[in-house]
Amino acid sequence: MKKFITTIKNIFSIEDLRRRILNTLLFLVIFRLGSFVVLPGVNPNRLPGRSEGVLGILDNLLGGAFSNASIFGLGIMPYISASIVVQLLTVALPAAQKMQKEGESGRKKLNQYTRYLTIVITLAQSVAYLTSTIPNEAITIDRTFFMVSSMIILTAGTIFCMWLGEKITDKGIGNGISMLIMIGIISRFPAAISGEALSRGSNGILFFIMEIIVLFFVVMGVVMITQATRRIPVQYAKQVIGNKVYGGQRQYIPLKLNAAGVMPIIFAQTLMFLPATVASFWADRSELANSTAAVFSDFTSWQYNVLFAVLIILFTFFYTAISVSPKNISDDMKKNGGFIPGVKPGAQTTEYIDQILSKITLPGAIFLAIIAIFPAIASLFGITREFAAFYGGTSLLIMVGVVLDTLQQIESYLLMRHYEGLMKSGRIRGRSENVAVA
Template identity: 70%
Template sequence: MKRFITTIKNIFAIEELRVRIINTLGFLLIFRLGSYVVLPGVDSSQLGEAQGIFGLLDVFLGGAFSRASIFALGIMPYISASIVLQLLTVAVPYFQKMQKEGESGRKKITQITRVLTIVITLAQGTGYLAATIPAEAIIIDPALFRIAAMIILTAGTIFCMWLGEKITDKGIGNGISMLIMIGIIARLPGELVFEASAKGMSGALLFIIEILALYFVVMGVVMLTQATRRVPVQYAKQVVGKKVYGGQRQYIPLKVNSSGVMPIIFAQSLMFLPAMIASIWSDTSDLAVYIGSTFSNILSWQYNLVFAIMIILFTFFYTAITVNPNQIADDMKRNGGFIPGIKPGKPTSEFIDNILSKITLPGSFFLAIVAILPAFATLAGVSQGFSQFYGGTSLLIMVGVILDTLQQIESYLLMRHYEGMMKSGKIKGRSQNAAVA
């Protein structure tokens, strides 16, 4: 405990770090306050709880979605736009060229992402107003309400995007990820209280077991997020004047889960399509009714089986488009590096690709298990709200953002010659000698 207090004092003794932490807390407070401001013209007492896909979005937005807040769409349109641009940079040569233009290219992509965010917000806002706000909840002229609400929702998303960028620039951690994480964590205290009260004194032991199970699940996700396969790289010695450069051994850290949370997001998006398509023919086909009811139930074995298979496939797909063995091999060759026992060039690329395939397979299975754990937790008797913290996108985002933030704080401490936050062990990425960024 004494060491922990000393670490906190060291953190706030660094002026830049102290200012960044205060800025981050201030921006997050603004975001949370905005999530409670209801759209003008809405009677919040007439609003119900978000269900299905809307319930999932409500988890990411900290309840702003179900409250018809001015931040009801939050940062989600920006994330959708970012994903679209990321895929375009892989598939379309024009965007590939733009990405290679350096800082000017990144600025163009950022500007396109912002414009696309507005377009997506307008589309999602229209659907949101039609699907989630009942007519009896609107207390002003419906036409005027929809026009005003669309403007406010779009402005709210742009403001959230601005908050995220400000957190990244003047705060600590990745701003967009921090906004999502704070929305998820905001629900945790309430779900804990609800779960404890639901179990009561008679179920106190069961509640303790649930907390212990959650602890081990979180530790497993941390292991999945941090696990890397280090590939040794040797650099040739170079003599410049009277000094010898190179000759040291470094490592390429290939992550077991290089794709992060993206496979779950892609799979989750597609999992809503069967039920939506089946609803079109539900009046004329018994098969459509069966498909619709099956894939609307996140607890059904059919839903979870298809969900897990899609996550495994998307993990390989996203790893293939984000980690390029040919580029890694070319960079190594250009810098005079080589993997001991492997020839530079194509053999190195094939060697790295082979390692990626071997570590991605178990990583994809583990990711699929994490994704469907909330369903098993619900079947085991955990309330549906609390079970969301046992896995899925929510847990992966929380763990990833917290580890990234701790890594940045640790870097500040070590730069100022303070002892790190962890007495033993290291946060991955802090002090590894990576041969390729």
């Protein structure tokens, strides 16, 4: 406890770090306040309340702003969708690949295109949001004027959230976009844990304590797997420049066990609503379609979870393949005079890295699948749906990843100022650590 207090004092004794932490807290407070500002012309007392299904997942990520008909009702999600589209285009389009390789100028162009695409996606999603989630009886003004004004307000709200995220990254601590998502998820935790405690009552306090203990070990397991890396040794040749000898040291390429992060779960969750949606069109004509729609609308059914797990495993391999390129790693090593001991540079190095990446991706994919279906397993044990969501899935992975990223940056500030780090041994490795050759 004494070491913890000393570390906190060290953190706030660094002026730049203290200012960044306070800036981050200020931006997050602004974001949360905006989540409670209802769109003009909406009577909040006539709103249907919390959504279910994919809309319920979106509402969890936005901290209730979606169901509140807030000016931040779409939050940062259109920007994330635009970022995913642009990232996929850098794999499919040669022109986008060229921009990505142009360095800082290329990244600025891609970021600008992402912002433009965000506006287009927000306008399209705002129409669907206003027509499907806000009933006519909740609208107190002319509907046409309400639709036009709300589309503009929702688009401006998303752009403002995007600006807040960028300001947190520049002036605060941690990744701004991820921080906005995490604060939305955490905002639901107090209500979820209090609801679970009340549902157990005084007679179920022992079971509630066991739930907290299980949640603790699940979080620790997610942290360990998120931190896990397979290190490939790289030897650099010695170079004599003038009277000095450079190189000759051994370094490592850290390949993460879970290189895809949370993206496979997001992709799989998007597709998991297709079977129930398609089957619902023939539900009145076919008993099979009716039962299929019922099965895939229940996230605790074994059919739903088996298909969900298979999709996550497939998407993990797909996203790892497009985000980590063995050929690029091999080419970078060759340019810098590095080689893997016992492996020839070039094609053999690429094949060697690809084989290792394939071997570690499988256990990482299986882990992601287990984490994704863990909330369904928790629900089968009688845990409330709101509290079960924190046992795994997108929410837990995002929270763990963002916390690790933030702690990594704080530790870097402490070590640069010659203070003791947050850990006695080892280092905190966040998601921001890219696979690269030093």
